[in-house]
Amino acid sequence: MNDKKNYGFTTTILHNDRQKGIEHGSLHKPIHTSVAFGYNDARQLASVFQGKEPGFRYGRQGNPTVSALEDKVNQMEQGVGTLCFATGMGAIGAVFQSLLRAGDHVVSSSFLFGNTNSLWQTVAGQGVDVSFVDATEVANVAAALTPATRIVFVETIANPRTQVADLRRIGELCRERGILYIVDNTMTTPYLFRPKSVGAGLVVNALTKSICGHGNALGGSLTDTGAYDWNAYPNIVENYKKAAPAQWGLAQIRAKGLRDFGASLGPEAAHHIAVGAETLALRMERTCANAAALAKLLEADERVAAVHYPGLASHPQHALCGELFRSYGSLLSFELKDGIDCFDFLNRLKLAIPASNLGDTRTLIIPVAHTIFYEMGAERRASMGIAESLIRVSVGIEDTADLLDDFSCALEGC
Numbered sequence: 361m362n363d364k365k366n367y368g369f370t371t372t373i374l375h376n377d378r379q380k381g382i383e384h385g386s387l388h389k390p391i392h393t394s395v396a397f398g399y400n401d402a403r404q405l406a407s408v409f410q411g412k413e414p415g416f417r418y419g420r421q422g423n424p425t426v427s428a429l430e431d432k433v434n435q436m437e438q439g440v441g442t443l444c445f446a447t448g449m450g451a452i453g454a455v456f457q458s459l460l461r462a463g464d465h466v467v468s469s470s471f472l473f474g475n476t477n478s479l480w481q482t483v484a485g486q487g488v489d490v491s492f493v494d495a496t497e498v499a500n501v502a503a504a505l506t507p508a509t510r511i512v513f514v515e516t517i518a519n520p521r522t523q524v525a526d527l528r529r530i531g532e533l534c535r536e537r538g539i540l541y542i543v544d545n546t547m548t549t550p551y552l553f554r555p556k557s558v559g560a561g562l563v564v565n566a567l568t569k570s571i572c573g574h575g576n577a578l579g580g581s582l583t584d585t586g587a588y589d590w591n592a593y594p595n596i597v598e599n600y601k602k603a604a605p606a607q608w609g610l611a612q613i614r615a616k617g618l619r620d621f622g623a624s625l626g627p628e629a630a631h632h633i634a635v636g637a638e639t640l641a642l643r644m645e646r647t648c649a650n651a652a653a654l655a656k657l658l659e660a661d662e663r664v665a666a667v668h669y670p671g672l673a674s675h676p677q678h679a680l681c682g683e684l685f686r687s688y689g690s691l692l693s694f695e696l697k698d699g700i701d702c703f704d705f706l707n708r709l710k711l712a713i714p715a716s717n718l719g720d721t722r723t724l725i726i727p728v729a730h731t732i733f734y735e736m737g738a739e740r741r742a743s744m745g746i747a748e749s750l751i752r753v754s755v756g757i758e759d760t761a762d763l764l765d766d767f768s769c770a771l772e773g774c
C-alpha cells in the first residue's frame with residue numbers, strides 16, 4: 361500500500377498497523393505482555409534511556425501494542441503525537457499532573473462529565489484556581505481569563521445535557537492569547553469532529569466509550585494536534601526542551617503524566633480498543649441515526665417534558681453542530697413529565713439497559729441525578745442544567761424499529 365495516499369477514515373484505521381509493518385505478517389498488532397525490553401548491547405540500552413534512539417524501556421512508559429494504538433488514534437485526530445492512558449480520567453489527570461503548577465488558573469466549561477468536574481474540585485484544593493463558565497458563549501470564557509490562565513478546557517457535546525461549547529470562537533480566543541486549548545472529544549469522536557479544526561492544542565478521548573465501542577476495555581488518550589506553540593507555555597521544564605518545540609508538550613506529559621503518574625494502558629486493553637476502533641465509523645453512522653429517530657419520537661410524546669439532542673431543531677446549538685460535526689452524536693437526555701415515576705419507566709424498558717457506560721453497542725440508560733451526578737448535590741446539578749428527573753440515553757446499534765418500539769411501549773406503560 362502507498363503510505364502517501366489519502367485514504368478515508370476507516371481504510372486508514374484498518375490498514376495503519378500493516379503499513380508500519382507487523383511481526384510475522386500478523387494482521388493484528390500482537391499483544392506484547394513483556395514489561396521489560398532487553399538489549400544485546402548495554403550501550404544501546406543507555407542510549408534508549410537517554411532518548412538518543414527509539415526503543416522501549418519499561419511497560420509503564422511504553423509498549424509496542426499500546427504504541428500501535430497511539431498511532432491509530434493519532435491518525436484519527438491527525439495529530440503530531442498521541443499518548444494512551446489506562447482510562448479517560450487517567451488522560452485528563454495527566455494534564456493536570458504534568459502541566460499545571462500552584463498559582464495557575466484554568467477556565468473550564470461548567471458542563472462537564474461528572475468525574476472531570478470532581479477532578480477540577482480536587483485540583484482547586486491544590487492551589488490551582490479553576491473558574492467554571494457557561495462555555496456555550498465565548499464571551500463568558502473571555503471574561504474569566506486572567507494573566508495566570510494556562511488552560512481552557514471544554515467538551516464538544518457535554519454529557520449528559522448535550523450543551524455544545526462555542527468551539528471555534530473559543531479556539532480563536534485561545535490562539536490570540538497564547539492559551540492552551542484542550543477539547544474532550546469523547547462525545548463526538550474523531551469520526552464526527554476533529555478539534556484540531558478549531559485550534560485545540562490537546563485533544564482528550566475516553567477510548568472506553570465509542571472508540572472501543574463494546575464496553576469491554578477502559579482506556580484514554582491525549583493527542584497533540586500541533587496547533588499550540590509550546591514556546592508560549594511557561595511550565596515546560598528544561599529537560600523536555602531538547603527536541604523541537606512541537607515535541608515539548610508530549611515529552612513532558614509522557615514523563616510527568618504517564619511515567620510518574622502511572623496510569624498506563626495495558627496491552628490487552630489496547631488490543632480490544634484497536635479492534636473496536638476498526639468499526640467506529642460504521643457504528644457511529646448507526647448510533648447517530650438511531651439517536652435522531654429516538655429523539656424525534658420522545659419530542660413528539662406528550663408524556664415527555666423536554667428532550668436534549670443536538671440533532672433537534674429545538675436544540676440551542678443545533679446550527680453550530682450542523683456546521684462543525686459530521687452528525688449529531690449518539691447521546692441524548694430527556695425529562696419525563698411530573699407524576700411519571702422514572703424508575704418505573706426504566707424498569708418497563710426491555711432492550712435499553714440501566715447502566716452507566718456510554719458509546720456501547722447496546723443502548724444504555726441512566727437516571728442522572730440519582731446516580732452519576734448524585735455525589736455533587738442538587739445545587740451544583742442545577743448550575744449544570746441537570747434536572748432532577750433527567751434520564752440519559754447512550755444509544756446503541758440495535759435495529760431502529762426495535763429500539764423505538766421499546767421506548768413507545770415503556771411510555772405507554774406496557
Ligand SMILES: *Cc1c(COP(=O)(O)O)cnc(C)c1O
Nearest residue numbers: 447448449473519546566568579
Ligand atoms: C467517560 C468519559 C471520560 C472518562 O473516561 P473513563 O475511561 O471512564 O475514565 C471523560 N470524558 C468524558 C466526556 C467521558 O464521557
